[in-house]
Amino acid sequence: MRMFSITEESLKVFLRELSLKHVLIAPFERDGYFEFDVLKNPDVINLNYTNTRLSPKRFFLPQRQLVFKHYPRKGFTEEPKEYSSFVLFGIRPCDASALSVLDNILLSPPYKDASYENRRKNAIVISLSCTKPMAECFCNVFETGPIRGMGEDLTFTPTRSGFIVEARTPRGVSVIEEFGKLFRKADGEMLEEYSRLISKVLDEMNRRLKVDKTRLIRIEKEAGEEFFQLNAQRCIECSLCSFACPLCYCFETEDCLEKDSYVRFRGWDTCISPLFTRMASGLDPRVTKADRLCHRFCHKLSRIPLAFNAYGCVGCGRCVSLCPAGIDIREVLKKWG
Amino acid sequence: MSSPEIELRKLARNLLERKVVDLVIGYEDSEAGVRPCFIKEPGEVEKLVWNPDCRLSLVRYLRGFKEKKVGIVAKGCDGRAIVELIKENQLDRKNIFIIAVECNGVYKPVKYGSSKTRRQMAEYCEKCEVRVSPIKDYLIKSDEKALEEKIPKGDVEDLDWLSLFRKCLRCMACVRSCPFCYCTECSIEGFKPALVHRLVDPVELFTFHLIRAIHMAGRCVECGACESSCPVEIPLTRLYHELNEWFRENYGYVPGLNLEQAPPPLVFKEGEKP
Numbered sequence A: 001m002r003m004f005s006i007t008e009e010s011l012k013v014f015l016r017e018l019s020l021k022h023v024l025i026a027p028f029e030r031d032g033y034f035e036f037d038v039l040k041n042p043d044v045i046n047l048n049y050t051n052t053r054l055s056p057k058r059f060f061l062p063q064r065q066l067v068f069k070h071y072p073r074k075g076f077t078e079e080p081k082e083y084s085s086f087v088l089f090g091i092r093p094c095d096a097s098a099l100s101v102l103d104n105i106l107l108s109p110p111y112k113d114a115s116y117e118n119r120r121k122n123a124i125v126i127s128l129s130c131t132k133p134m135a136e137c138f139c140n141v142f143e144t145g146p147i148r149g150m151g152e153d154l155t156f157t158p159t160r161s162g163f164i165v166e167a168r169t170p171r172g173v174s175v176i177e178e179f180g181k182l183f184r185k186a187d188g189e190m191l192e193e194y195s196r197l198i199s200k201v202l203d204e205m206n207r208r209l210k211v212d213k214t215r216l217i218r219i220e221k222e223a224g225e226e227f228f229q230l231n232a233q234r235c236i237e238c239s240l241c242s243f244a245c246p247l248c249y250c251f252e253t254e255d256c257l258e259k260d261s262y263v264r265f266r267g268w269d270t271c272i273s274p275l276f277t278r279m280a281s282g283l284d285p286r287v288t289k290a291d292r293l294c295h296r297f298c299h300k301l302s303r304i305p306l307a308f309n310a311y312g313c314v315g316c317g318r319c320v321s322l323c324p325a326g327i328d329i330r331e332v333l334k335k336w337g
Numbered sequence B: 001m002s003s004p005e006i007e008l009r010k011l012a013r014n015l016l017e018r019k020v021v022d023l024v025i026g027y028e029d030s031e032a033g034v035r036p037c038f039i040k041e042p043g044e045v046e047k048l049v050w051n052p053d054c055r056l057s058l059v060r061y062l063r064g065f066k067e068k069k070v071g072i073v074a075k076g077c078d079g080r081a082i083v084e085l086i087k088e089n090q091l092d093r094k095n096i097f098i099i100a101v102e103c104n105g106v107y108k109p110v111k112y113g114s115s116k117t118r119r120q121m122a123e124y125c126e127k128c129e130v131r132v133s134p135i136k137d138y139l140i141k142s143d144e145k146a147l148e149e150k151i152p153k154g155d156v157e158d159l160d161w162l163s164l165f166r167k168c169l170r171c172m173a174c175v176r177s178c179p180f181c182y183c184t185e186c187s188i189e190g191f192k193p194a195l196v197h198r199l200v201d202p203v204e205l206f207t208f209h210l211i212r213a214i215h216m217a218g219r220c221v222e223c224g225a226c227e228s229s230c231p232v233e234i235p236l237t238r239l240y241h242e243l244n245e246w247f248r249e250n251y252g253y254v255p256g257l258n259l260e261q262a263p264p265p266l267v268f269k270e271g272e273k274p
Helices: A008-021 A093-106 A114-121 A170-178 A188-208 A213-222 A225-234 A240-244 A289-308 A318-322 A329-336 B003-017 B042-047 B059-065 B076-087 B123-127 B161-167 B173-177 B202-216 B225-229 B236-251
Strands: A003-006 A024-030 A033-038 A064-071 A076-078 A086-091 A123-128 A154-159 A162-167 A251-257 A262-268 B023-028 B035-039 B070-074 B096-101 B138-140
Touching (some): A003 A008, A008 A024, A123 A170, A154 A188, A213 A289, A225 A329, A240 A318, A318 A329, B003 B070, B003 B096, B023 B059, B059 B076, B123 B236, B202 B236
Parallel strands (some): A086 A123, B096 B138
Antiparallel strands (some): A003 A162, A024 A033
């Protein structure tokens, strides 16, 4: 039995004890929107949020990180070693699913992403189910939510009488065991409410947008010029869609010269930028905006599924809502799904 | 449907049918919100809308259609931007048909996961004194005003800019949405010399925003394109407004009000102190 329950009061105690034993990252409100940060005081955690403005991917793939530092005079190279462990509480199922897709991509042999692996290995991910999805959300399309995602260790679902907790991994079970006295076995009534809730929220979302995701693979072959040209006119070539996306993992490196060392950093990059594929010779395989936009959607909906058996979009809706020019991935889904 | 919208569609159809313009840039409604649209056929004019959600300045799109004759839906600030760009030799007045729409302020966008759901008028619209474009080929009067809650004017000193810039993602949405950022290669994206490192660092971000602010002084028309596209809601126009005020005090110049007055950085006066 991996279903447990916890009351709202016990949840507060749980979070307080969690913040004492681990580094706790949880959502809180700042300047009119929610964001994740390391919290010393768990009282500021606010669970009345729809989702955080920016995705929590930066805790696993930081916007800028050190790759190595080389001291030519001393003749040694320094690399960051172990990363501290943390607990990510309150991540939505869609964002948690993005982590599981990233696991597929970045941790598949032979080339594992060492820093991602290190951070992921040391993190406990606790998700909080969505019972009121936003207008922009479409996680039902990729089956990454709204109640259960993939990638999380524990799933908390709010019900009328406290939270239902589902342990999804052995690590999740060990957390439950660590704080055993706060959790109880979920009773039949709660489990019934849980399954009712899953179908209720899913039905609600399916009424809004229903797409057959398996048909999306043909976008690669059928991507006509017209649709992307139309949207490319609108696109202002900022990097917002990729930076807000919980799944965009492309990076660039930059070498800096310091007093006595060379330093290499790596950080986020985006395929929407005209500089992304421009080579030193000046040659650019994706010259026009339409090419780049087409590439972004094809990569997410066709190439990642073919290579990694998972979709490159989790339906969080951030790119839809934040795009200054109103480019909508749901239109792509409706057209080719 | 409001009457300015009917008038706008009628005008756009007329312009396209008589081939006065090759295309009309306006706003359309979609599931993702109001967004720019590019109307090439008279049959498509029914898409056009006009409401207080039409916030993104369309002027930045004009540089993509330099050879064509373009009709553009312009608010007061957009018209000012066009004036300023004509003076900077970036646009040709002959090629632009300005459809001026009277603007009574736009909404601040309610973005992903906002805790506030009530609609507010944008702060830069509160400060705006130019409701109608200074140059126009056609004027559409409008009393579209669905603004429920006004927000108090903020001062530039009220904010801790360092911590605001620390939140910056360097997504370049402010640069890319700005009518005035027309450089083909942005100085802050260049490699030789790399003025600002491509990867984010708090100090570098501060440099980035300072470079941008200095470039905007005396040019910014406060259309709020940067501020409304910013994902972390940095109130950039408040900073640029302050710089504009300084410009007005020292040079007596307000950007975009008339085509005759030359921008001070382009004029040399004998005996002028640097």
